[in-house]
Amino acid sequence: MEACSDLAFRHLGLSGMDFIKTGKVKMKETMITDEIYSDYFQALLAGEKGKCIETVNGLLERGITLYDLYIHLFERSMYRVGELWEQNRISVAVEHLATAITESLLTLVYPLIFSAEHVGRKAVVACVAGEYHQLGGKMAADIFELNGWDGYFLGANTPPEDLLKLIQEKKPDILGLSLSIYFNLEYLLRVLEMVRGSFRDLPVLVGGQAFHWGGRDRVEKYPGVTLIPTLKELESFIRQAS
Numbered sequence: 641m642e643a644c645s646d647l648a649f650r651h652l653g654l655s656g657m658d659f660i661k662t663g664k665v666k667m668k669e670t671m672i673t674d675e676i677y678s679d680y681f682q683a684l685l686a687g688e689k690g691k692c693i694e695t696v697n698g699l700l701e702r703g704i705t706l707y708d709l710y711i712h713l714f715e716r717s718m719y720r721v722g723e724l725w726e727q728n729r730i731s732v733a734v735e736h737l738a739t740a741i742t743e744s745l746l747t748l749v750y751p752l753i754f755s756a757e758h759v760g761r762k763a764v765v766a767c768v769a770g771e772y773h774q775l776g777g778k779m780a781a782d783i784f785e786l787n788g789w790d791g792y793f794l795g796a797n798t799p800p801e802d803l804l805k806l807i808q809e810k811k812p813d814i815l816g817l818s819l820s821i822y823f824n825l826e827y828l829l830r831v832l833e834m835v836r837g838s839f840r841d842l843p844v845l846v847g848g849q850a851f852h853w854g855g856r857d858r859v860e861k862y863p864g865v866t867l868i869p870t871l872k873e874l875e876s877f878i879r880q881a882s
């Protein structure tokens with residue numbers, strides 16, 4: 641059973657023993673101290689990309705898990721950027737700069753995610769039409785890669801007809817759809833309708849912060865569609881499907 645503490649568990653900051661002892665997933669403490677976070681956040685707002693790269697590379701050298709990095713550094717800081725933008729305490733330009741830096745930092749983890757042994761499964765992950773928030777969807781695609789899947793990430797604002805064509809071409813085992821803005825829910829429902837019409841049995845996972853405002857019942861009324869709220873839950877789902 642010690643085999644439980646395999647690559648995927650370790651990357652999530654878990655050990656097999658945590659799982660065995662408690663019977664449920666238990667997170668280790670984050671490697672990101674308040675000091676690391678506030679230095680990083682200051683550099684992010686100031687557009688000091690070099691300093692941000694240094695912080696992330698330092699954490700990767702010390703063996704930070706992908707989950708810890710994505711949630712406790714990238715997601716946390718971008719949520720804070722959103723709050724400051726909403727309160728008019730930073731400009732749109734600063735928000736754009738922070739987003740661009742964070743997107744480029746995701747590439748630093750490539751050696752970690754692409755080192756996994758391939759399991760011969762494929763996932764397509766996309767943001768629906770009208771949805772321009774793409775960081776969360778990219779992270780979801782990376783979790784597939786971390787688990788040895790090919791994760792085809794299509795990015796923001798994907799036209800539904802083109803999405804269907806790509807599904808036809810790649811024949812993925814899972815489709816992931818990301819939604820950040822609740823008022824885009826109708827676009828998502830339209831995509832689900834189209835996907836169900838053409839690919840009856842393709843499992844579809846939906847995720848993103850839009851669902852903080854509701855919508856679960858409306859997406860899960862489609863057969864084979866599951867709302868996955870967190871990357872941890874995504875990982876469990878992938879492991880079961882692998």
Ligand code: B12
Pocket residue numbers: 710711714715718719720721722723725726735739770771772773774775776777779780816817818819820821822823845846847848849850868869870871874
């Ligand atoms: C950057 C940003 C933008 C950028 C996005 C650029 C880009 N390249 O992505 C731009 C400038 C385009 C933008 C535009 C807008 N934005 Co904006 N934006 C943000 C901001 C600051 C950060 C987004 C982000 O990267 N978050 C970090 C990621 C990692 O978090 P995440 O998306 O939640 O993803 C996590 C989970 O949800 C999950 N997940 C996500 N997708 C998936 C998919 C699957 C399959 C799974 C399993 C899991 C999963 O995994 C991730 C890791 O945990 C947020 C603040 C915030 N709270 O996020 C506001 C925010 C989302 N934006 C907001 C708003 C209002 C807008 C605009 C309407 C503003 C406007 N008036 O024009 C437009 C809408 C554009 C559109 N139609 O999409 C609001 C939304 C509020 C609401 N009630 O819906 C927020 C919350 C800001 C705020 N505090 O008010 N935005």
